[in-house]
Amino acid sequence: MSLKDKLLSSFFVFEDQVDVNNDVHKLRNEALKLFEAKGFPTKKDEAWKYTSLNSLLKEDYSIFPKKEEALEYKEVKKYFIHDIDTYTIVFVDGIYASHLSQTTHDKFHACLMSSALTKTQYKPIIDNYFNKIAPKDSSLNALNTAFSKEGAFIYIPKNVMVDKPIQILNFSTGNESALLIQPRNLVVVEENSHVQIIERHQSLTENPVLTNSVTEIFAEKRAMVDYYKIQNDKASASLIDNTFIEQQQESNCAVHTFSLGGKLTRNNLNFYQKGEYIDSTLKGVTIIEGKQHVDHNTLVHHAQPNCESHQDYKGIYDDKSVGVFNGKVYVEKVAQKINAYQSNNNILVDDKATINSKPQLEIFADDVRCSHGCTIGQLDEEALFYLKSRGIPEKEGKALLMYAFANNVLESVKIPELKKRINLLIAKKLNVDLGFDL
């Protein structure tokens, strides 16, 4: 049975686990129909031209993990940003792990999608925001929506500065021989509120794991959302991350994506600007090797005047790894005086590595500043000679240059401990001791 058929037939089992009289279940049913009609994307779809899911879809994934695996904090501590105080929402094989989580707070709500979908207290929020910006025509979103049940639900009411970052961690244990996880997250940040979120998917097994995650983020007037994605998973784990952000007037949202591991990673990241004086930032560092594959598919939709967007993606590709950057900027006719900046710089360390970079600008306004630049190259030989002439050997010199190349993306990371951690991950990834504290 194909994975699609398996999913379709599993829906009846899924319906036993949820409240089918809930309004959300109508959305699930509609979504399932769309998934049934469209199926998984193939390379014939323009947006999937360079990324094939075929090899992932062959696995016989479990769709409903049987039980929560008992994980000890000490086993997984290293995957947390643990040297600072944070709120944590932890899932193990898609099931909430309360003993690993820390969500005690009184000014805002950080809880589970499963409770948000059932408690009347949260009904207005769900009615207002759930599945409102996830594109309806995407079969992967539809698949996630059809099976939406669990994930992080973060609701920050007006005028709240969340005092600590919130970490969302998704572990998979290998309890099942192959596992499909579909987290569904919703983040609503009301007027003048601020939040920082760190999201990580981490497999603890060599068994195949496929995560198809959907996160909807709403930033109301003057809200600030600072979101970090750490993608440093095992070579057996793949991730399709669908993140959609809607911003209102004067809000400021940034998403940093660090793609350092995993088998196949696809990031669909869409920003929709719905008011004036909005600032959107999309930054990414990709460092991969072997046969790893990372695909960044971004959209910034400028629908109002006087807004800004900044995209800066850097990639370092070794061996036979493949990178894709497809960055679309859409500027509507009314969106005058906007400033949209896009940059994608890549280094191919091995001549067998590949990067497919495709900027796509669709501009219907006439008084705007849009710039884009894309470079693909090798390391600067003159710079390498400079380092060698100071006694730094070639291997270390190359690592230092790669580090320097990726570094300016890190400058805008606002959590110092996270910045330090990413720095260490990058140094480790480049397999070198740079001789100084990162």
Next chain:
Amino acid sequence: MLKIKNLHASVEDKEILKGINLEINPGEVHAIMGPNGSGKSTLASVIAGKEDFEVTDGEIILENEEISELEADERAHKGIFLSFQYPVEIPGVTVTNFMKTAINETRKAKGLEEMPASEMLKKIREKSELLEMDRKFLSRSLNEGFSGGEKKRNEIFQMAMLEPKLAILDETDSGLDIDALRVVSNGVNKLRNKDNAVLVITHYQRLLNYIEPDFVHVLLNGKIVKSGTKELALKLEEQGYDWLKKEAVND
């Protein structure tokens, strides 16, 4: 200390150095002058080990060891330093971290332990004072956004930190105003001693007022056509290179 014998070097089959002979002893300062395109910077790069150039004939001997097959970093470990005409900008790596890496890699190559942090800091403080550098400068990204003068000052600071046996200063005076020239030359002069040597490569005589050479060599079309003392530099300043070109033709 350094003996260069009949050195020929090419880039992409074009011969740039056509038989250079040069001997530099400890404690000496040599200057190489010459017009644009004479091969001055190539000579500096070839001694330092830049791979773009192929040594087709001749020898480069540092303290009785032939080094022309060594990598640039290995030459640096043996005490060769090149102050770049155009230092490269490396964003994200601070001057301090860069120096720590360079010093500790050199120590590692010599089988020494890493320099203790306190000693490193003391050394950085001393040497930055020698070059009259602002402390803030040390935590900036290497050469990024530095003015021409700051870049050259930073080069000499690196020289002070690495304490090379042979320092090659490639057009160190270019882009410097008088104050920066004074600071940079003072730095070089204070670093001079009986055991090290300096090779100054320059287009103009100006720098040689500050760093006094024991010998001056004129490079024309890939060959040293004349050698002398510092008076030769003055004559070049007054009369240019044309008389030497004629002499070379007449030879």
